[in-house]
Amino acid sequence: MERISSPNALLDVIKKHQDARDPDKVRISVCQGTGCIASGANSVMASFESTLLEKNSSVELLGTGCHGFCERGPLVVIQPEGTLYQRVKPENVNEILDKTIGNGEVITKLLYRDEAKNTYEKEQDVPFYKHQERIVFAMNGHIDPSRIEDYLAMGGYGALAKVLLNIEPEQVIHMVTKSGLRGRGGGGFPAGVKWKSCRDAEGSPKYIICNADEGDPGAFMDRSIMEGNPHSVIEGMIIGAYAIGATKGYVYIRNEYPLALLRLENALEQARELGLLGDNILGTDCSFDITINRGGGAFVCGESTALMMSIEGKVGRPRVKWQHTAKKGLWGNPTNINNVETWANIPPIMDRGVDWFTSIGTGDVSNNPWGGSKGTKIFSLVGKVNNTGLVEVPMGISIRSIVFDMGGGIKNSQKGRTFKAVQTGGPSGGCIPEQYLDNPIDFDELTRLGSMMGSGGMIVMDDRTCMVEVARYFVDFLKEESCGKCTPCREGLRAMSEILGRIVKGQGRHEDLVVLEDLASTMSVASFCNLGLTAANPVLSTLKYFRQEYLDHIDKGECAGRQCQDLIKYTISEENCTGCTLCARKCPTKAISGEKKSLHVIDQELCVRCGVCDDVCNFNAVTILSGPER
Amino acid sequence: MIHVRINGKLLEAKKGETVLQLAQRNGYHIPNLCYHPSLKADGACRMCLVEVKGANAKPNSLTTACTLTVKEGMEVLLDTPEVSKHRNTILEMLMALVPDSPVLTKMAEEYGLKEIRLAQGDEVCIKCGLCVRICDEVVGAKALAMEGRGTETTFNPPFNEPPERCVACTSCAFICPVQCIPVKKTNDSITIWGREFDRLKCTRCGRALDLTEEHMALMMTRSSHLKPEDLNVCDVCSRKEVLGTMKSLVDGQITLERVGK
Amino acid sequence: MEKTFIVIPEKCTGCRTCELSCAYSHPMASGQPGNPRIHAYNTKPPLEKGIQIVCLQCDTAACMEACPAFALQRNLETGAIEVHLDRCINCHACFNACSFGNIVLDPNNRVAKCDLCGGDPKCVQFCPTGALLYQ
């Protein structure tokens, strides 16, 4: 494509592409996100390509970014009807082309079926999608992320044209502040306030950074944005650069994201070609370009000062901020850093306006950008829930709605599993118990509940989850990931890990709980960076809401979640066992014996407590004993 | 002048100085284990906690004095119950890590830390990072490295092998707050970090100098005025030479004046 | 800096009172006297004649150039180069660098040098023969 000479010309190009896109055209979109590729979307795509070629069909085939419902991948959506096929295999391709495309017939076996065995035809009716509000993800699934034309056809870069034509930099910042957009990377700091102090800071050049380090285990919303719609991040950054007066941008991207990197590099190249990046963007006197930096691999590199150290080529460890990063950041120059999702929110805000954005979410931000949480947040919903994946929801939604409406409730509820808690905010978030399921969640409410928004991780836990073990797991994760610089984080986590390690083995003491609380309180006020300052959340929140579980481990050697290997015993109940032999056949150590149609018995010497027997038993005959009954 | 109150007393602070510097200048003692005046503060040990009020601080916010720049109207409290509670927990963590340090034991006595409730380790280094930073940023030898992450963090020569770039200036051993870097000096050698260096000998009298070939080479990179022929003469021989010159001056009945400049 | 430190070896008897006064006016952290930063040598016994050696506060001072820690700084009032022990990392670079032997080591192994006693040199004050002047 040709270089575009002015913002007006850009509007024309957008119009041209919009007009050329026929919304009623039959279009097959195959998700090409990392999740779906992992379940075989590449061969599904290839099969569509070759079959369409064979049939000489003019049907449009689209390899899109992540649709969010990765668990059910590979996902295929047929437009314009929006028919969603899940777990599609290459051998289904012919059938889809013949029946659905050829005949308008829906293939029932490929539809999503919920626990109650209801099937859903259209993507937008599937409960997982139905309750979402997609702003950042609006185009994922509708565009091919490797084609800038697709983005333009959806109105992409329209916000940039509008800003360059009519809105002064100060006004852009004012709008971002008024929109109440808060950082999606964890801190929830109002983006506009940060932008303003960077714009007002002395020194040049000014830098902006996109934090794409995404280190929270299980979180992949940033990856999905970059893979599915890289131009939205770039457009957000260009608008930011214009508003702040920055001339250079960096995307600091996790090394483990090769696909996102590829898509982003490709998108940058396209944007440069069109004159959207580089010197004199669209013929204006705004010049800005973006460089990609590959992450150092450590979790703590996502922390803003460590990230900047890493970009500067030093070891990524948090450093002392003698002045705000906005004033003295990268190489001592004014720097503004925002998360991927934060940047991707900018174009829709500029495009659709502050009033629209503030109509979504909680609180009142008209006078105070901290007054509420506006817009949407993408959560990565995982754990013991039926539907896992990425959900974009309006701020203020309840956890219940996410877990039970979108998530489809607790997995294996037919086997009696029930909800126990959700853990939000990544490794240093906290666990929220059932009584808060209906609280409207946003930045401040999650903090109030002893957890945090973090990057939007949400792990659902059922009654077979031991909360002490949960705390131990996260403490151990953080212990490995702490950079080791400051005493409270490094040594506090070491000590916590030792204590929790004993408690889950049944070797805890009552004093341990006091010590845990002392350590936690010191870590939470005296650590150097946010990793350490929040690292005690898993311990504090479980101690607060599930103290009895700690006490049971200590006093009775009982693990309520029946998870702690040293405190449990698998047995088979006489009442329920039908002698079907399934468990005996599946037990990896052959610890189960019994004649057909008679009671089976577990040899405790051989049992390794893997839980396979419980998983496979169809009659609920396997019981896990703990505490005195053991 | 900036006005800052420490424990209620109004003090005049210099622009850009830290609360720790201001306090030390005025005779207040704030415990610290990772601060050295020749380095920019790093805020690693967290022992220098103080409570701050005023100047936009959040109510009762705790922060480290070494990284806190003075601001007009700031109020700092050194020994509130909060400060001492958290400081003692941090000290407790360090004493669990390094159980037998006289320096830490003395601090514990001073601040009333009675019991170590945490599992004890057997390390000697409190991981303050000073040795690596001094060698890097001041000495300029860059012989040491912080390696590993989290609880596995170490401050050692790279790969814990005898450090190639070390010059045996022994500065790291000197500033180590818990004195855990052993230095062995014999008449002929200096051994540090497991590497043995030859001591240079005075070219006049043959006495062993507190200097190695490597240290001399590093010193000469600091200034073109430093020459080997000056550096490898001991202080006594240096004075003898001056004495000789002076004596001939005196014998010639000339008064040698030197301006205190 | 109006005053100059004048050494008149002709008047020096080598009695070493200057050394003593220096040592006692520069105690170490422990309170014990330090080592003298001025040296008085007898030319021939018994105590007929002496020669004093003391820091020249050189214009281009080797000690200062050698110090990596900026622990040696010139006092702009007196002109003396002073050791700031709080910054000093005890590398002894200055000790090796001075080609006149005017950096000394205190008994605790820390470096020391003439600081003109901050503008009131004690050696001058106590020299019985007026062989040291500060005027």
Ligand SMILES: Cc1cc2nc3c(=O)[nH]c(=O)nc-3n(C[C@H](O)[C@H](O)[C@H](O)COP(=O)(O)O)c2cc1C
């Ligand atoms: C240990 C640690 C890890 C972090 N990791 C990330 C990350 O992976 N991605 C991210 O955007 N922010 C991360 N942050 C938050 C950043 O420091 C910073 O607040 C954020 O990038 C600012 O952008 P925002 O205001 O748009 O959220 C991390 C913070 C800490 C303390």
Ligand code: SF4
């Ligand atoms: S809080 Fe943890 S991650 Fe942050 S500087 Fe301290 S040790 Fe490093």
Ligand code: SF4
């Ligand atoms: S002794 Fe070696 S390691 Fe220590 S500061 Fe000197 S050069 Fe560096």
Ligand code: SF4
């Ligand atoms: S060896 Fe000493 S100076 Fe170096 S990190 Fe350990 S305690 Fe600090």
Ligand code: SF4
């Ligand atoms: S100590 Fe030596 S080098 Fe330094 S000023 Fe005095 S005479 Fe000169």
Ligand code: SF4
């Ligand atoms: S011993 Fe002290 S004053 Fe002398 S050069 Fe080394 S750091 Fe500087």
Ligand code: FES
């Ligand atoms: S001296 Fe301030 S943190 Fe160590």
